Amino acid sequence: MFRSDSGVPQGIAFTLDGVDDLGFARILNDVMHDAAFGRPLQIQAQEPRAGHVARLTVVFRPEHRPAAVDAMQRLKTILLRHGVQVDSIHVPGED
Numbered sequence: 001m002f003r004s005d006s007g008v009p010q011g012i013a014f015t016l017d018g019v020d021d022l023g024f025a026r027i028l029n030d031v032m033h034d035a036a037f038g039r040p041l042q043i044q045a046q047e048p049r050a051g052h053v054a055r056l057t058v059v060f061r062p063e064h065r066p067a068a069v070d071a072m073q074r075l076k077t078i079l080l081r082h083g084v085q086v087d088s089i090h091v092p093g094e095d
Helices: 021-032 062-081
Strands: 010-016 042-046 054-060
Touching (some): 010 062, 021 042, 021 054, 021 062, 054 062
Antiparallel strands (some): 010 054
16 A cells, blocks of 8 residues: 555555456456546556456545545445455555
C-alpha cells in the first residue's frame, strides 16, 4: 500500500481469488469502459499467474479520495456481477 501523507499516491487494492484469465479479462474490460475509473484515478492490474492471484488497485492522490471511494463501490458492483465475492478491502485513512 502507499503512504497516506502529502500528495503521495494511495491505493485501494482488491485481491481476486479464484479469478481465471478469461474472468479477469472480462472484469478488466468492464473497468476500463466505466467512467467511474477515469482520470484522475488510475487502475493498476495484475493478471492471474501461476502462484499469484489477480489483483486490481484503484490508485489516487489524497485530494481525489472521494472519487476513489466511489470507484471502489463501483468496482465491488462489477466484481459481484462477475461472481467474485469481496471479503475485505483496505482503504487508506480508514484504519
